[in-house]
Amino acid sequence: MVSENGARVGLAYSARTPRFVDEHPGQIDYVEIPFELLRHNPGVLDIRSALPVVMHCASLSIAGTVRPQPQVLEAVADWADKTATPWIGEHLSFILAEREMGDPAADEYAPGEPWNIGYTVSPQMTHQTLERIVAALAHAESVLPVPLLLENPPIYFDVPGSTMSQIEFINELCAATDIGLLLDLAHFYISARNRGEDPADALIRFPLDRVVEVHVSGVDEQAGGIWDNHASRAPQAELDLLATVVREAPVQAITLEYNWSARFPDQVLLAELSRVRDVLSTAVPA
C-alpha cells in the first residue's frame, strides 16, 4: 500500500512480526530487520516470502575512531545481497573506542582490544570526526552493494570537545558527501527537548532534502530527561514533525519501531499504523 507521496510504511522486526503479518495482511509494506539479528538468527529472513526487507545495522561504528573488523563489513554486504534491501540504515554513532595496550582497564585475555559498548553512542561532533566519517563511508561503500543511509542518534549528554550542534554536524556531512539520511523522529525529538529546543523549530534547520527513510517510535520522560522507548506510542508532537517531513522530504519509507516489548498490543500497533497513514494521506506533497 504505497501512499500518494510514494512512501511505504513498514515495521521494525520483533518476535511477533510474522504472526502480525499473517493476521493483518496489507497493513504493512515491508519489514526492517537489523543485521545483528539476521546474523544471530538467519531464520528471521523467512518473512521475506511475505514482504520485502529493509536492512538496518548498528555494527559499523561509522563515527568512531576504531573501525570494525573487515569480516563485519563483509558480513553486512553478504546480508544486503541476501535480503535484497534497497539500502542499509546505519547510526551516525560509535560503538567501538580505542583502549591502549597498557591501559590498566585492558581485558587481560584481550589486551589492546577496543571497547565495544554494544550500543550506539552519539560522537564528538568536530571537523575531525567528519573527516573520519567521510573516509569510513568511502570505505564502506566500496564494499557494500547498496547505499548507506545515516541515522541521527539521540543526544543524552554532550560529548566534550564538540564544536558544533548535531544539526550543524549533519548539514556539514551532507555538504561533504552525497549521503542519504534516515531521520529517526523520536531521536530528533529527544535531542531537541534534552537541549531545551523546540523540535519543530529545529526541524527547519535539518537537511530534509536528504531524508529517504523515517523512524517513528515512542519516548519516555524520566530521571530529568527524555529517552527513546520502542514500547510506547509516539507523542503527537512527533506525528506533527512527520507531517512536515513528508511534505518537504523525498521520503520513501516510514518504519514504525515498536519492537521492545513482546506485550505491545496488536490493537495499539494497528492504531499507530493508522495514525501514520493518516499523516501521509493529509500531508501535501511538496
Next chain:
Amino acid sequence: MSTTAHTEIARCLLEPGYLDRLREERLSEERLTGVIGSGRPPDELDLAKVRLFAGFISKVQHNDLWLDLPYTRALLKLAEIEIGVFAEYRERHLRLLRTGPTRAGRVRSFLDFLDELLATGDLPAASVISTMAAHERALWELRLALTAAPDESNGPGAERCITPRDVFRVAGLAHDPGRIVEAIQGGGAAWAAAPPRPHFVCYWADRSQQRLTTTEVDEVTAAVLREIGAGTTCGALLGRLSASASPAVLGDVLDQALARTMIDHAPHDHDWASWR
C-alpha cells in the same frame, strides 16, 4: 581529540566502578575548592547523565523481561524509576554478562537485585512494586517448573510422610496483585494508591494438567505449605508449627491439600489423623 573523549565515554559505560570513582573525585575536588553547585565546566563529561545513559542501555538490554515480568516492568515505568533502577543494576548486569548467563539466570539475577533495592525502602511505591515482583517471580518460577523434568527426589519414600506432588510456592504479599493489575490497566495513578492488604497466595503448577493456578489462602495454610518439601515428616511439621495452630487445624489443612492433589502422603509414617 575524539579518541580520548570516546574512550572515556566507553570506559564509563562499561566500567561502572570507574565512573563512580570519577564522580567521587570530582565531588571531592568541588568540596576542596568550595565551588559546589557552581556548574560543570563545559569541557567535562556530565557523569550523572552518562550514568543514566548506562542504565538506559541496560534497560534496553532487558526488554525481554516484559515477557515474564510485564507488570513489574510497567510499575517501574509508571513510577518513573526504570532508568535509575537499571543504572543501579548496571555493574551487576555487566558482571553477569561475562559469565554467559542463561535467560533464566538473567531474570533471577534482576529479580534478586530488585528485591534488595526495594528492601532499602528508598524507592517510591516500594511495597506495591515488591508485591508485583514477588507475584510475577512465583508465576515465572512455576512456568519454568511446568516445562522442566519432574524432580524425582520429591517423590514419596520410606523416610518421608508429606511431599509436594507438583511444584508450588507460597507468597505473603502486602497488596493484592490482581487489584494492582486492574489499577495499571485502568490508567492514571491509582496503582500507586493501592491499599495495603496482607495477603497469602499459593501458586501451584499442576504438571498433569500443565496448568498454573493461584489461590488465596489463609495464614495457617500458607505456613503449612511453606514447610512442605522433600523429606518433610509429619512430626517435623507439627514441631515447627504447633505454636501457630493446633494439630487439628494443621490436619485440616493437610487434608485439603491432599484432596486437591497438591501433596502426597506416605501412610507408613505418622498419619495426621492421629492429631485430632
